[in-house]
Amino acid sequence: MKKLALGAATVLALGTFAVITNQAEAATQTLQSLAAANGRYFGSATDNPELSDTAYTAILGGGEFGQTTPGNAMKWDSTEPAQNSFSYAKGDAVVSFAQAHDMKVRGHTLLWHNQLPGWVAQLPAAQVQAAMENHITNVATHFKGKVFAWDVVNEPFNDDGTFRTTSPFYAAMGSDYIADAFRTARAADPDAKLYINDYNTDGQGAKADAMYNLVKTLKAQGVPIDGVGFQAHLAIQYGFPTNMQANLQRFADLGVDVAITELDVRMVLPRDSAKDATQATYYTNVVKACVAVTRCVGITIWDYTDKYSWIPGVFSGQGAALPWDDSLARKPTAYNAIATALGGVAESPSPTKSTSPPPTGACSATYRIVGSWPGGFQGEVTVTGKSAWTATWTFANGQTISQLWGGTVTQSGSSVTVAPASWNSTPPATFGFLASWNNSTNAIPAVTCS
Template structure:
């Protein structure tokens, strides 16, 4: 196998590391009849040699994906990839507030229950996403993008506490990590003026309370703050740093910080390793929680439509470089416990619907064929196998 990137692996030689992998790092094809037949015959939870989850286990790094529960179980190729390649799963939507409590006091945990059940059957951990977020709130609670509510401040506080206790409590002992609070800051570092911020007297004190309530509901889960664009040095990253440092000093039960890592080739690569290390130095675990790398794509046959093919070889190679650098950043930070891709295939990515003209952001193409980006991640994990196993991310031991 030709390896064209370098990764420092201590005293273990490259030849020894690769020799330890008894099979060549073959690129899987989820759509092949042979692959699906093998998957059907394989008992749930059996680890496939050479898969991302198997390779990550050599260093204790958990490799995850966001899961669309409408496809899990219903689409054989999609399901095979999720269960073969990843040992943590994050629900795309079925644990968000608007889904689990569409009407006040009336809960629907059916989708979340199915995901948790599937994860248990396939030897996967669940990352709960998310308990407190201004977006995707039920209409009975908030409007105007989570900025407006008809409830009093005290009512909002009581509602938030009950929601956290009900949802986190339902899955007590079955969730590996919760994104307790998501995206509480604007890009300029100012607090987001959500109904939560306002109910606590225009204060971020709601974040501390949310972590305390989540810890009471499920003491065994790791509790994370999660946000985007904090990979870059700047006012937002600094605001989150100041917040979590304050929470730690106050004894608030926070275990880690999630860096979403939604990257685009039109922007420079962030100083991700240094930024994550800075947070880790506070005694926190860190994780890359929603990784994808979008780029400009070729136009489709019809005006205004686009393919999932990068616009040029340069765009494609830049994507591969960003995958390489983002994974290495996590591998080189001892307290980086997981690396989660936000989705399985380009055909079910959120990117084209939000960024027209951009896409090709995931590890598998529209037909569930592994892309070069998959091979980049696979080879980096194989090279890292010579590093000491130094991370587990188990439970709340990070506090």
């Protein structure tokens, strides 16, 4: 795993929070390293369009995450768009990125009633089983040795705990399709962990009971099921799932692993401090529940940034569900909640940063390092107090900006000048950048604005 190293200099405050200043902690504390210390992984989903966003991938592959799940690249409509015609380019791209950044890959998903190409629904019932087995065999064989686990069957239940009878697989085979899918997957990839995965099963209730009874039955029948995935798509306007830890434990007691597979915590917009606090509590509760259950093997957030969250496109007026905002900046409350629940040290309020407003007509600027890795880092500057601003600073250790968003950069040697983008001139205005550095100390420069 690549480690984050913030350098020896203390990072200046952003708002009322400051990044951890102890160099040893900063050099080793990432969500993945904290999870690993608990014998677990911490991951983020991703998707192919996002892999062209270098600012995004710098964080995804920069050490915070030890695992990734392709959101869409391995689903049936991507891998077998026409019958017996397989396409793996998208899935291979995610796997290649993960391998290059020392991340495990969770396969998602071999069988789901959604995102099926039209030809599947048009099959006569007598042909569905053969097509299903052929699909699972081909896909699992292609990714054999490249994924550590598969969501073999995804979302088999309605919210009341009844089976989804509209699924073409259930319609053709009844609930027997589930056992057949697991046996077929095991034959294709004997080493991958095989999971069943669903939402609204995180706490105790009718749907969780149905899943529990199904897993118990599958185990009694000798079906090769290794784990249960709990998606944990939560919302602060609803109550936290009932007895989550006890619910995870009862599944583990059946002799299977459990995992939090698609975690996010949405809210009704606009976001405010009270909602952030409730969201942080939800994140804390989920992580603590997983850590408390020995067979809870890891946690995956459903992408790490609001920039690429699925929530706004599905739940109108809702969002802000993830620990990084849509500018790829960490949200201190959400991030701290996860880090401290994993046993880490939180970002703490700065005791020295003045909260007095700048004089009328003046401006001030704060600089922070969002994350770093060998040879590079992501920085962020926030300007307050004046519109039509220009920010300037001088790097001390050979840093070179390679990409900047929210403004226009001019760099001459070590001197940097940034003018705002047209949409980003009204303070508080924040811009971010990626940069390389070639010295053992990534010093924090003093930023001025005018």
